Amino acid sequence: MTDVLPIPAKPLRARVDVRSSRRPWPLLKGRRIGLHVAALALLLAVLFPFLWMVQMAFRPADDVLGDALLFRPTLENFASLWQGTFPRSFVNSLLVSTLSTATSLALGVPAAYVLSRWCFRARGRVSLWILATRMAPPIAFTIPFFLAYRWVGLQDTVIGLALIYMTFNISIVIWFMQTFFAAIPKALEEAAWIDGCGVWQAFWRVTLPLAAPGLAATAVFCFIFSWNDFFFALILTRTNAITAPVAITNFLQYEGWEWGKIAAGGTLVMLPVLVFTLLVRKYLVRGLTAGGLK
Amino acid sequence: MTFFNLTGASLGWEHSRRRAYLAGLLPALVVLGAITLLPALFLLAVSLTPLSLVKPGTAFDFSDPLGNYRELLWDGRFHNSVLLQLHLSTVSVALQLAVGLGVALLLNVRSRFFEAIRAAFLIPMVLPPIVVALIWKILYTPDVSPLYRVLDSVGLPVDSLITDPALAIWAIGVAETWQWFPFTMLMVLATLQLIPDDPLEAARIDGANRWQVFRHITLAYLRPALVVCGLFRLIDSFKAFPLIYVLTNGGPGSATEVTNFYGFIEAFNFSYWGYASAIAVIMLLGVFAVSWLVGRLGWNEVHHD
Numbered sequence: 001m002t003d004v005l006p007i008p009a010k011p012l013r014a015r016v017d018v019r020s021s022r023r024p025w026p027l028l029k030g031r032r033i034g035l036h037v038a039a040l041a042l043l044l045a046v047l048f049p050f051l052w053m054v055q056m057a058f059r060p061a062d063d064v065l066g067d068a069l070l071f072r073p074t075l076e077n078f079a080s081l082w083q084g085t086f087p088r089s090f091v092n093s094l095l096v097s098t099l100s101t102a103t104s105l106a107l108g109v110p111a112a113y114v115l116s117r118w119c120f121r122a123r124g125r126v127s128l129w130i131l132a133t134r135m136a137p138p139i140a141f142t143i144p145f146f147l148a149y150r151w152v153g154l155q156d157t158v159i160g161l162a163l164i165y166m167t168f169n170i171s172i173v174i175w176f177m178q179t180f181f182a183a184i185p186k187a188l189e190e191a192a193w194i195d196g197c198g199v200w201q202a203f204w205r206v207t208l209p210l211a212a213p214g215l216a217a218t219a220v221f222c223f224i225f226s227w228n229d230f231f232f233a234l235i236l237t238r239t240n241a242i243t244a245p246v247a248i249t250n251f252l253q254y255e256g257w258e259w260g261k262i263a264a265g266g267t268l269v270m271l272p273v274l275v276f277t278l279l280v281r282k283y284l285v286r287g288l289t290a291g292g293l294k
Numbered sequence: 295m296t297f298f299n300l301t302g303a304s305l306g307w308e309h310s311r312r313r314a315y316l317a318g319l320l321p322a323l324v325v326l327g328a329i330t331l332l333p334a335l336f337l338l339a340v341s342l343t344p345l346s347l348v349k350p351g352t353a354f355d356f357s358d359p360l361g362n363y364r365e366l367l368w369d370g371r372f373h374n375s376v377l378l379q380l381h382l383s384t385v386s387v388a389l390q391l392a393v394g395l396g397v398a399l400l401l402n403v404r405s406r407f408f409e410a411i412r413a414a415f416l417i418p419m420v421l422p423p424i425v426v427a428l429i430w431k432i433l434y435t436p437d438v439s440p441l442y443r444v445l446d447s448v449g450l451p452v453d454s455l456i457t458d459p460a461l462a463i464w465a466i467g468v469a470e471t472w473q474w475f476p477f478t479m480l481m482v483l484a485t486l487q488l489i490p491d492d493p494l495e496a497a498r499i500d501g502a503n504r505w506q507v508f509r510h511i512t513l514a515y516l517r518p519a520l521v522v523c524g525l526f527r528l529i530d531s532f533k534a535f536p537l538i539y540v541l542t543n544g545g546p547g548s549a550t551e552v553t554n555f556y557g558f559i560e561a562f563n564f565s566y567w568g569y570a571s572a573i574a575v576i577m578l579l580g581v582f583a584v585s586w587l588v589g590r591l592g593w594n595e596v597h598h599d
Contacts, residue, residue, distance in 0.1 A: 039401060039411050049429045049472070050417060052440060056432070067440050111322030114315045126323065133330045135585045137533050139557050140574040143340065143567060144333035167329050170322060193307075199314035228422040230536045235562060245424040249540065252431075259438060266425045277420040281413060284480060 056263035064260040077264035086265060089247035093269075095158050096233075096243060097226035100165035104222055107166075108173025109215065113203055115174065116181035130171045138231045141167055146235055156240045161233060165226045172225065173218055180214030181207065217283040220276050227273060244269045334578075341571035348565050362572035371548060372573065375556040382463055382470075382552055383531040387524050389471040394478025395520065399508075401479075402486050412483065419476040427540035430469040434541060456542050459549040466550055469537055474530075478523050485519040486512075525588045529581055553577060 056064055058073040061080075081087075115123065145164050146155075154160030184207055192202035208215070233243040248265040251258045277284070342359035366372050401412050418426065434456045436442040445452050455465040489512065497507050532554060538544060544551040544559065551559070553573065561570030 035400070035403065036407060039408065042397070042400070043411055043414055046415065046472070047417060049433050050421070053425075053429045053432055065438055067443060107322040107325055110318035114319040118312075118315045118319075129330075130326070132582060132585065133326065135529050135581050136330075136334075137554060137574065137577045137581055138535075139554055139561075139570075140337055140578050141330070141333050143561055143571050143574055144336040146561075147340070147567065148333075148336070163329065166325065170326050174322065199311050200318065203318075224420070228424075230422070230424045230539075231533075234539075245422055245536075248424060248428065252540065259432070262428055263432070266428045270421050270425045273420055273422055274417070277416070278413075281416075284416065 053263050054267055056259060057267040059260065061260050064263070077260040078268070081261055081264050081268070085242075086244070086247055089242045089244045090268070092158060092237075092241050093227055093243040093245070096161045096165065096241070097223050099158065100162040100169055100226045101219055101222040103162065104166050104169035104173050105215070105219060108170045109177055109208075109218075110200075110203075111170075112174045112177035113181050113207065116178045117186070130174055133167060134171045134175070142232060142235050145232075149236060155236065156238045156242075158241045161236055161241055161243070162226075164232050164236065165229065168225060169222045172222060176218045176221065177211065177214060180211045180218075184210050214283075217280045220280045221283075224273055224276055227269075337571050337574055337578075340568055341575045343568045345568040345571075346565050347567065362569050365569065366572055366576065371551070372553075372556060374548060375551050375553045378463060378550065379532065379552040379554070382467055382534075382550075383528055385464065385467040386470040386474070386531060387527045389467065390475045390478050390527055391520055391524055393471060393475040394523075395482055395516070397475065398479045398482035398486065399512075402483060412479075415479060416476045418473050419480075421473070423473070423536040424540070426469065426473045427536040430465075430472075430537065431540050434465060434469075457546050459546045462542050462546060462550045466534075466537055466541060469541065470531070470534060473537075474527060477527065478520070481519050481523045482516060485516055489515045522588065525584060529584050529588075532577060532581055 057077055058075070059066060059071055059077075060074050061076050063071060064077075115127070141164065145160075149155045149160050154163070188206050188210070189202045192206045193199070197205065228245070229243075230245045233246045234249075237243065237246060244265070248262060248269065251261045251265065341362055343353065343355050344358070344361060345353055345355075397415065401408055401415070421429075433439050433441060434454065436454050442452065455461045493511050494507060497511055502510070534552070535554060535558070538550055538552065538555050542550040544555050548556075554577065557570050557573040557577065560566045560573060
């Protein structure tokens with residue numbers, strides 16, 4: 001990294017390592033510092049609303065709305081959440097998200113593999129249908145599901161909620177895993193076939209282990225999308241299977257405006273998501289456009 | 295592989311392979327069909343009836359199949375909701391694209407420091423939507439918000455944005471922009487990595503100034519990504535729910551009652567299931583029209599070539 005690229009037009013600026021920046025104009029030192037400061041200031045301004053809620057969660061109950069930056073942080077708000085029905089909703093969220101992720105992977109991964117390997121005539125139409133389910137507004141699914149669940153008694157159950165989450169999770173799995181399988185050379189499976197493996201044996205022993213990082217990322221995305229859902233859970237659950245995001249809004253409506261609890265609940269709900277997102281940051285672009293790719 | 299195909303044994307293998315593929319694909323398609331196609335057909339059927347759970351006998355009443363749709367034509371509240379939806383979507387998508395592009399250009403520097411900053415900028419987008427709504431509820435509630443207190447103390451008291459019929463929709467647009475500008479930022483940054491250095495270098499040597507290079511080269515490379523990004527966000531903006539539910543609940547009056555929210559109210563507050571289904575069907579058609587546009591523009595070609 002010590003060699004300097006010659007810049008014919010402006011030799012004086014050649015001292016700055018041009019490759020550290022993709023800008024057409026290499027930055028001078030003063031400007032570089034300015035840029036760092038500007039970026040940091042912008043970041044703080046953008047994250048201010050978020051940071052404010054987090055600090056509210058740690059304020060003592062009698063000073064939740066205070067704005068003195070120096071205060072003694074306390075876990076009071078979290079403790080009072082622990083005593084209510086909130087832990088149960090948290091467990092429900094975990095159950096629903098895990099259940100829905102597991103079943104969507106079990107169904108979607110083999111299907112994604114087949115779609116990446118087998119060019120049959122209706123393939124384009126199947127893909128289009130899966131894309132359409134990703135785009136459809138949730139209310140279009142909620143109305144029929146709500147009416148059907150009243151009929152079969154799946155209202156306010158973890159299984160019922162996990163089932164409706166599969167409407168988006170299966171299509172995410174299929175779209176996302178297809179791109180990973182497509183990147184794995186077919187020759188490897190063909191070698192396994194010649195050695196006497198069946199199609200699914202070769203898939204299980206050769207292809208799937210190679211796609212493991214993609215599988216992990218897909219699982220994380222399914223989990224996050226299920227965990228983040230608010231609309232379906234609001235409509236399809238009441239008390240029994242209520243999830244954490246819906247449970248927080250109860251603090252807004254029935255028990256008055258308990259800002260400390262709201263902030264603490266919000267902080268708890270976003271915690272797993274932030275941790276998981278850090279793990280799959282590399283795949284974020286692909287994950288968020290799943291369904292738009294190919 | 296051709297000489298394998300000539301033998302009888304490989305034909306048998308070909309056959310069993312196809313069967314194995316079918317066994318892997320069918321379960322997913324059957325389940326997906328049962329939970330997406332069936333509900334869609336059910337929705338369409340319900341939209342042709344005046345179904346209301348409080349009125350018995352309305353469930354299978356197909357005597358006036360297009361009644362709901364005819365009523366939609368004359369429902370001012372529905373028209374208002376569509377206009378509001380377009381207003382909100384246009385404002386927030388335009389803002390997201392502008393802010394996302396600007397931030398991406400500022401942060402497009404290769405260094406550890408900027409990598410960390412870029413990652414931190416993604417936080418709003420990955421937060422659970424309900425948490426985003428709560429964060430903005432805190433900011434927009436005058437007694438609670440630090441911003442209102444600051445404005446108050448410097449002698450510039452401002453009325454609550456979310457209870458002002460003219461401003462509430464803008465307040466929601468701002469919150470939505472905060473939540474989703476990182477999406478555009480991420481896409482623009484990814485696309486910037488794909489721009490070759492040569493044209494930039496060449497333009498600079500030819501004497502183009504910064505603005506000209508940006509306008510004629512960088513932006514030309516970014517345009518397809520921005521278009522697709524905008525369409526993606528447009529589709530998702532039709533679904534925005536938690537922000538409106540928590541911040542304004544459709545009010546004041548019906549000032550923030552977008553189509554999605556109107557459908558929700560008709561179904562779950564008024565129990566007019568048939569009518570709400572008709573609204574959902576219209577929304578589905580709108581979303582598919584935009585999706586079709588995404589398909590026509592070929593996201594994959596523009597982004598991965």
